[in-house]
Amino acid sequence: MSDVVYDVVVVGAGVEGSAAAYYLAKRGKKTLLLEQFPLPHSRGSSHGQSRITRKAYQQDFYTEMMHEATDVWRQLEKEAGWEVFSxxxxxxxxxxxxxxxxxxxxxxxxxxxxxxxxxxxxxxxxxxxxxxxxxxxxxxxxxxxxLRADKALLAYQAMFQKYGGRLIDGAKVTNIRRGNIVTLETPNASYRGRSVIICPGPWASHILRPLGVKLPLKTMRIxxxxxxxxxxxxxxxxxxxxxxxxxxxxxxxxxxxxxxxxxxxxxxxxxxxxxxxxxxxxxxxxxxxxxxxxxxxxxxxxxxxxxxxxxxxxxxxxTNTPDEHPVLDYIPGSRNIVIGVGFSGHGFKLSPVVGKVLGQLACGEKPSYGLNPFRIDRFPLQASL
Ligand SMILES: Cc1cc2nc3c(=O)[nH]c(=O)nc-3n(C[C@H](O)[C@H](O)[C@H](O)COP(=O)(O)OP(=O)(O)OC[C@H]3O[C@@H](n4cnc5c(N)ncnc54)[C@H](O)[C@@H]3O)c2cc1C
CATH class of the missing domain: 3.30.9.10 (D-Amino Acid Oxidase, subunit A, domain 2)
Known part of the structure; x- marks a missing residue:
């Protein structure tokens, strides 16, 4: 195991994990992003060429987030130098x-x-x-x-690395050990972080169950x-x-x-x-x-x-939750392991704000948005430590 201790290790380089990693590296946090598959890949939820973005939502909390998300999309495309949002x-x-x-x-x-x-x-x-x-x-x-989905994902990952972040693909996290410093094991190496953000998409149950967390998630092939x-x-x-x-x-x-x-x-x-x-x-x-x-x-x-x-x-x-709102919260029993999951088919457009609030939680800061609709304890946890 290397001596390096990252400020934050992010697991999963789909759009939500990549957005969180981008946000943290841009703020100067020493950040590692781990992805199980060689990139780019089309096995999760973030591949393809198009996603809808809209401020039209039935719930105020999403419309409110979309103002900032739209600004970040514009900023990201300026930084990357290619179009992300039409x-x-x-x-x-x-x-x-x-x-x-x-x-x-x-x-x-x-x-x-x-x-x-x-x-x-x-x-x-x-x-x-x-x-x-x-x-x-x-x-x-x-x-x-x-939103040009593939280009947006690439922009997050490229800018993350430009701001000093380290991205390792082909690195499946097989075990997460809790502690003041969290250890993440992959088949080839172990990594350590003061905080961890898990954005596993449809692999959520595979990574959460060993941590004693079972959420009522339903993965659907679209x-x-x-x-x-x-x-x-x-x-x-x-x-x-x-x-x-x-x-x-x-x-x-x-x-x-x-x-x-x-x-x-x-x-x-x-x-x-x-x-x-x-x-x-x-x-x-x-x-x-x-x-x-x-x-x-x-x-x-x-x-x-x-x-x-x-x-x-x-x-x-x-990856759907019963109320179709994601979970953006700490996992029970650890104030340094954050989860972002269950985006229920509408999470791409929200990723700039999701990345920000997950990053804020990982840094122990008060998030910029009220996260009550996204709390983990709105579901009875079917297993806990
Ligand atoms: C057909 C379709 C249409 C959609 N349309 C829209 C739309 O119009 N507008 C919109 O806003 N949203 C839309 N969405 C939803 C949006 O794309 C998703 O909400 C979003 O991509 C979810 O991203 P994610 O990062 O949570 O998951 P993913 O993209 O699946 O990323 C999770 C990543 O974690 C990695 N991973 C998992 N476990 C491990 C591990 N143990 N170790 C290392 N890496 C791991 C996976 O390999 C994967 O790369 C659509 C989704 C689909 C499928």
Whole structure:
């Protein structure tokens, strides 16, 4: 074991761990980031080319965070020298005057964010490529848009190293020993830190269980589907904004989200916000034909300008908590081991603020945001020391 004691060791170089590592190194903390796979990899939750970002949330605490997150995305792209965030605008789709759209509008209003709440006839006029019932509309969030996921992840990791951080990939943490100085074992070496931040994504149970912590997390394989635009069709959705449809009607009550054609020109990305439960180590054993069938019905009904079968299918993983809010907290019994997990399919956009608050917790500081919705003790811990 080396004599080096890091201020903070971060486990997991997905977007949340990388954001925390970037935040700490930029503040001059001696930081080590450990990743189990050779980078880059596509086995977790942070790979791919696009993620939606939006200030439109039903809960004020997220809308509030998104102001700072948006500023950090801009800062990060300046530092890295490449584009990370494309501000295209975003729309939340739902029943006009229903709870979902009303809550989004209220949260945006209370947090001084710009928005438009369209009447149904204006929704139909502005988005002729969509076919929804007459009482449907949207809340338009002009400050939302598309995050270039792979480029954002690379920017965090490159800037982390530029600020003096050390990144070791291909280093799976197999054991964490608690103490004033925490020891982390990997097959080839052991590392020590005054504090540790664990951002394990879908491998959470593998790393938490030996620490005596069991959270009610559900890992789901998400089928990412791309749908080809029909040639010269008047419904071709080229002017579409990234959207989130709060599944009141279709898809057996599950939500759906999508992006205009970009990553694969001529193909629109539309996905079900739900999937079969898996273990991350056996991800491709799950059957997702039912999810594709459900989405075929959805696309046929709401997107007449698209071919009714997906032309490209990829996969990714969600790690969900029962209330779909992450856990950002110390693990029970240790004030120097922090966990960030359970981002429930919406954590990419939040990562600048998540990285900051995890970093603040690891440094024993008061976090800049109220973390009550993210406390670990809101779930009965099914095992403890
Ligand atoms: C299809 C899809 C679409 C999404 N769309 C959006 C969206 O539009 N907007 C949005 O905001 N969010 C979205 N999300 C969610 C967002 O991408 C995730 O919330 C986020 O990427 C989670 O990052 P993470 O760092 O927690 O997990 P991961 O990216 O999985 O990172 C965890 C890392 O920890 C490593 N690790 C685990 N155990 C160990 C160990 N023992 N030792 C060393 N390393 C370890 C893993 O290898 C992995 O690299 C989407 C997710 C998916 C899958």
């Amino acid at each position: 501000q295209t605008g975003f729309i939340a789709i739902g029943k006009y005057k229903g709870n979902y759209l009303d809550n989004n509008a209220s949260s945006l209003q209370r947090n001084n964010a710009r928005f438009e709440y369209l009447a149904p006839q204006d929704f139909r006029r502005r988005y002729p490529m969509l076919r929804y019932p007459d009482d449907y509309s949207c809340v338009a969030d002009p400050e939302g848009g598309i 089928t990412v589907m791309y749908w080809k635009e029909r040639d010269n069709d008047r419904h071709t959705p080229s002017k579409l904004h990234p959207f989130y449809d709060h599944g009141v009607r279709g898809c057996r009550g599950h939500d759906v989200y999508g992006f205009p054609s970009e990553e694969y020109p001529g193909h629109v990305k539309i996905c079900l916000h739900y999937g079969p439960e898996i273990d991350a180590e056996f991800r491709d054993q799950a059957d997702d034909k039912w999810a594709i069938d459900l989405m075929k019905e959805y696309v046929r009904e709401h997107f007449p300008g698209l071919e009714p079968s997906p032309s490209i299918v990829e996969t990714c993983i969600y």
